[in-house]
Amino acid sequence: MIETSGLRKSFQTGRRRKSTDVEAVAGLDLTVAEGEIFGFLGPNGAGKTTTLRMLATLLRPDAGDAVIAGADLRTQQAQVRRSIGYIAQGGGTWDDVTAREELVMQARMHGIGKAEAQSRAVAALDAFDLTEYADRNCRTYSGGQRRRVDIALGVIHRPKVLFLDEPTSGLDPQSRSHMWDEIRRLRSEGMTVFLTTHYLDEADALCDRIAIIDGGGIVAEGTPTALKRSIAGEVVTVGVADAGAAEKASGVLAEQECVRSAEVREDGGLRLSVDAGETAMPQIMRALADAGIELATIELHRPTLDDVFLTKTGRSLRES
Numbered sequence: 001m002i003e004t005s006g007l008r009k010s011f012q013t014g015r016r017r018k019s020t021d022v023e024a025v026a027g028l029d030l031t032v033a034e035g036e037i038f039g040f041l042g043p044n045g046a047g048k049t050t051t052l053r054m055l056a057t058l059l060r061p062d063a064g065d066a067v068i069a070g071a072d073l074r075t076q077q078a079q080v081r082r083s084i085g086y087i088a089q090g091g092g093t094w095d096d097v098t099a100r101e102e103l104v105m106q107a108r109m110h111g112i113g114k115a116e117a118q119s120r121a122v123a124a125l126d127a128f129d130l131t132e133y134a135d136r137n138c139r140t141y142s143g144g145q146r147r148r149v150d151i152a153l154g155v156i157h158r159p160k161v162l163f164l165d166e167p168t169s170g171l172d173p174q175s176r177s178h179m180w181d182e183i184r185r186l187r188s189e190g191m192t193v194f195l196t197t198h199y200l201d202e203a204d205a206l207c208d209r210i211a212i213i214d215g216g217g218i219v220a221e222g223t224p225t226a227l228k229r230s231i232a233g234e235v236v237t238v239g240v241a242d243a244g245a246a247e248k249a250s251g252v253l254a255e256q257e258c259v260r261s262a263e264v265r266e267d268g269g270l271r272l273s274v275d276a277g278e279t280a281m282p283q284i285m286r287a288l289a290d291a292g293i294e295l296a297t298i299e300l301h302r303p304t305l306d307d308v309f310l311t312k313t314g315r316s317l318r319e320s
Ligand SMILES: Nc1ncnc2c1ncn2[C@@H]1O[C@H](COP(=O)(O)OP(=O)(O)OP(=O)(O)O)[C@@H](O)[C@H]1O
Pocket: 011, 012, 013, 022, 023, 024, 042, 043, 044, 045, 046, 047, 048, 049, 050, 051, 198
């Protein structure tokens, strides 16, 4: 649904002689499949917004190509615009209008007739749980309600692709989870969603696939699960009832196919490195039972996307 190759954008900062080039996006190749929620995860200044603005035809790339919903970004801009919705960071619903009025206006701007615009507004208010506040001034809305209006506005013309810049930035946990549900609902209706985020948990829980971006380039790409596994594997810790049996247990488990390595820790527990924890755990339990070793505790530790970021960039996304 989205394919880019060598997409590049630099900005000049400072004046004349002292001006320097900032390479915001440094040759981006990525593919987003139809109907997926694709997340662009990266720290502040990584180039996420610049990429989104280029793909939404708001910023001209210096180099590279992109095809969005079958239309060429360089030569078929009008066609690209018809296929996409774009919701900027922070949104814009602050005016002295009601959500219903805004939605009707937005639909009309897309060339939709009055009666159809009104009925789409009613449907959108209902879908985004806004009917209760539909005729109240947008100024009076909470942050979460305002963000839902933003998204309703962005999809009123039923685009194939929705670009969302930091959809949950500044929202409280309940509004964030409500927003995730809304985004999942759009996917279930067949929409392709491309969002940016600097929240690790958002990328992990919401996105089908992610690209981690840093310094204008992609440092890792894949499903959150695959990325975490490929970088760090998974760790199972095992406690045996009789501490004296720990060495024997380690020997037994090290021979299992699903176990990459086994070591006995100082506290007498075992630390096992495995590929896929959920299938390794039953095998570990069975192997111990077969060897007559009583299991006391077993725990699976999964690496986080921050571990992936740390491995790829040498720093933590939390500190970036
Ligand atoms: N109009 C501009 N003029 C000069 N530099 C810019 C401009 N827009 C972006 N930049 C620079 O390009 C780089 C990438 O910015 P961008 O806004 O794309 O990052 P981002 O990943 O979206 O960050 P954030 O999470 O803070 O929104 C940054 O160094 C930024 O300062």
